[in-house]
Amino acid sequence: MSLSSLVLLAAVAVWPTGAASQTGGNAESRPFSDPGNQEAKALSARLNISVGQATKRLRLERNAARLAAKVRQQGKADEVVVALEGDKIVVYRGGDASMANVIATEIESDLRSEVSERELARTPRQLKDAVALIEPVLQSLPGFQGFRLKRKEGLATVLTTDVAATRQALDAALNDLPDFISVEQSDPIVLTAAVRGGRPAPYVKGSSCAGGTWGYVVYETAAPSRRGVLTAAHTSIENNLQPLVFTTATNITDCRSGTLQSYVKEYRGRVDSSTVARYGVDISYHRNSSDTYEPYIWDGSSYRPVRYQYTPVTGSYLCKFGQVTRQTCGVLQDDLIWSNGYGYMSWIKADAGVSLMVDKGDSGGPVWSGFTYTDGVGIVHAQWGPTNMLYSELATLQDRGMGLTLLTSP
Secondary structure: OHHOOOEOOOOEEEEEOOOOOOOOOOOHHEEEEEEEEHHHHHHHHHHOOOOHHHHHHHHHHHHHHHHHHHHHHHHOOOOOOEEEOOOOOEEEOOOOOHHHHHHHHHHHHHHHHHHHEOOOOEEEEEEEEHHHHHHHHHHOOOOEEEEEEOOOOOEEEEOOOOOHHHHHHHHHOOOOOOEEEEEEEEOOOOEOOOOOOOOOOOOOOOOOOOOOOOOOOEOOEEEEEEEEEEEEOHHHHHHOOOOOOOOOOOEEEOOOOOEOOEEEEEEEHHHHOOOOOOOOOOOOOOOOOOOOOOOOEEEEOOOEOOOEEOOOOEEEEEEEHHHHHHHEEEOOOOOOOEEEEEEEEEEEEEEOOOOOOOOOOOOOOOEOOOOOEEEEEEEEEEEEEOOEEEEEEEEEHHHOOOOOOOOOOO
């Protein structure tokens, strides 16, 4: 897939600066707590379900995430899929090995009856290996968009805007396409790094600054006093399309005074192998000399303190902010979408009634979990049709050994 065939949403704006903060760890490792049912009430109103149902859903989601985290720790992230389906947790696994022992240790006792296991026809690892073999045939083919891995079904799809040409190319290059790989007409995933709104400027606490979209504040794990902010790496990589590029030779002027960044480090992932990470990555790290960033994200109306890092499971309800489409929300889907040059990305489908989930200029914005709290999830990556958004997980900071850690509130 050529880089011109991917709608990545480049542009940036920045965070508050100020007092020191400390890290808070991962949300999935902590007991669920919702004083006064405030989070459940907010979710209830959004999904039009009862507060009791919302409370159960939140508890199931946190338990499922804890189970998935354990699976990752055991090195089985490409062998097991944990999903929230309605008011149940379903564990899809490869082979005959039961997950009962892990379920018993990671799921609260009163919720274990809500957990079931199913066997996968093919593991995500097997699907990734299969599409990696045909990717060279499609790489420069007009219309090729990427791959879609339907993990629970054990199926893979070639995404293209020209089905006939794609099938012809595959027929010419391969003796036989595996029966679990199909070709599907797709919305384009188009790379367009043009910025809306002119020159980006940072959001500064107490200021009226406006501009593009930054994601989260992080610190350098080996030197915690060194802090910076994240955005999407493609905002600087695609500099032939971007009127303002982010390189070590480029300073971004703060709308009050001084410069925002004097240092940049970028991470751009290729197709992820089982030995590297589950997902792709599209993240760049920017810092200045002051190191006074605080652990906040901007949601379009206020600064939200970031509580923990969180890796959600399929079925989780998530929100994002971008400078163009502002705050929009939706549900995390199971399927992984392969975005050329960046690897496999997570996919959120917008709420009913949302006509545009994400657009050009939103790239690099924060993706989070929570209404009354904010747990950091990811960085906006791309648009895949008007109601679908792809994002890069914050978990890749650790998966890829980037040497960066999310800064969270005390």
